[in-house]
Amino acid sequence: MTKKIMTVLFAALAAAAVIAAESQTDVALDTDNNGTLSKEEAKAIPGLIExxxxxxxxxxxxxxAAEFASFVAVETKAPAN
Structure with missing residues (x-):
């Protein structure tokens, strides 16, 4: 897979992790399991800190989850032809 596709897939998985964080204690990106992403946790996602x-x-x-969903929506938007 290309780097762009991998980034988009990772961002989509990260969004699912943030949304699920409130009911799960083992979400990989939300390391403190508080249902949100800190800047420190966000460093694992390319382009998010910027x-x-x-x-x-x-x-x-x-x-x-809603704020992060905005990032995912932009990152997963299909490129214009």
Missing amino acids: QWATLDLNSDGQLD
Whole structure:
């Protein structure tokens, strides 16, 4: 698979992990199992830190599932031809 496809797949899996974090204690990206991603946790996702200021709508230093979903939506959008 190409690097772009792998990045998109990883982002989609990460979104699922964040959304499921509240009911699971073993989510890989949400290492503290609080249902959100911190900047430290976000370092595992290429491109996420660079968009942090735009995505963290409530400026609480965490990305909740809805905020992270915005990142995933942009990253998984099909390229225009």
